[in-house]
Amino acid sequence: MFASSLLVLLPFGCLGGPDTIWLFQVPYTTEPECQTDITHNFRDAYVPDTPPGVWTDTEISEQSDQLVFAQVSQVDADTAVLVIGGEVWPGVRTDKGEWEFTWTGVEDNRLAREHDAGYRYTEQAYLETEETITLSIDGKVASGTWEIVSVDDETWTESDEWDSEVGLSVGSIPSSLYLAYDEGGTEGIPQSNTRDDAECTDTTCQLRVVDTCSDSKDFEATRTGYDTEEAYDQLEAAGQPYGT
Known part of the structure; x- marks a missing residue:
């Protein structure tokens, strides 16, 4: 998840502040x-609980810190650019005097x-x-x-009912992976969207699954003093991955 080598470095600005190559020492953490x-x-569907098992597994993983070179080039008094492993983060100086570098990546498919017989599916x-x-600093x-x-x-949507001409007896919405229902004393039956039954409260069935993950690491950094293009070239593949 975290970069481990410095591939591209930008020229230094002429201002003071954070301009230089920094060596980050980042501790290892487990899954986010x-x-x-x-x-x-x-x-009538619900999200089933994961049944408890008879076995309990406890796994502990510890690894040594990661070392990675990071270059900061100050653009003006309040903006700068951070480069690590060929990736770039634009940054600003906060009211507290810290530097905050942020990038948000978005992918939308x-x-x-x-x-023609009246069936519609979207994802x-x-x-x-x-x-x-x-x-x-x-x-x-x-x-x-x-x-x-x-x-x-x-997010998935699908017609609740449709004509046999469509050629599908069961829909494509993946409700059976996430939802279940009870019937006739049987619990936890996977919920599907069938052609001729009204399983949903509207003419269109809807399912949305949102996974939110976060990972945070506190790290220490040391100013290296490297300030030449030759030094940049030597540091392109430098670093120390976790656990080595």
């Missing part, structure tokens, strides 16, 4: 914290499928990842926070 929210309009996959690196050393927040938002 995630939360899943599911909404739908199926009549949509699909629609229709049939949308929206992924947003915001990465923020905060740097508080104190002379030749600095401390910072590296935070990543991602939102994976998937």
Whole structure:
């Protein structure tokens, strides 16, 4: 998730402040914290709980810190650019005097499928990842926070009922992966959208699954003093991955 080598470096500005190559020492953390929210309009469906198992597994993973070179080039008194591993973050000086570098990546994919007999299906996959690196400089050393927040938002809609001419007995909406219903003493039956049954509260069935994950690391940084193009070239592949 975090970059481990410096591939591209920009020329230094002529201002003071953060301009130089910094060596970040970033501690290892386990998997990010995630939360899943599911909404739908199926009549009798619910999100089933994961049943407890008879086995309990406890896994602990510890790894040494990551070392990565980062270059900061100050544009003017209140803006700068951070480069790590060929990736670029624009930054600003905050009211507290810290430097905050942020970039938000967005990917939005949509699909629609229709049939003349009155069937319609849509899906949308929206992924947003915001990465923020905060740097508080104190002379030749600095401390910072590296935070990543991602939102994976998937939405499906589908006609609740449709003509046999469509050629589908069961729809494409993936409700059976997330929802269940009870019937005749049987619990936890996977919920599907069938052709001739009104399973939803509207003429269009809807399902939305949002996964939100966050990961935050506090790190330390040291000003290296490298300030030549030759030094940049030597540092292109430099770094130390986690656990090595």
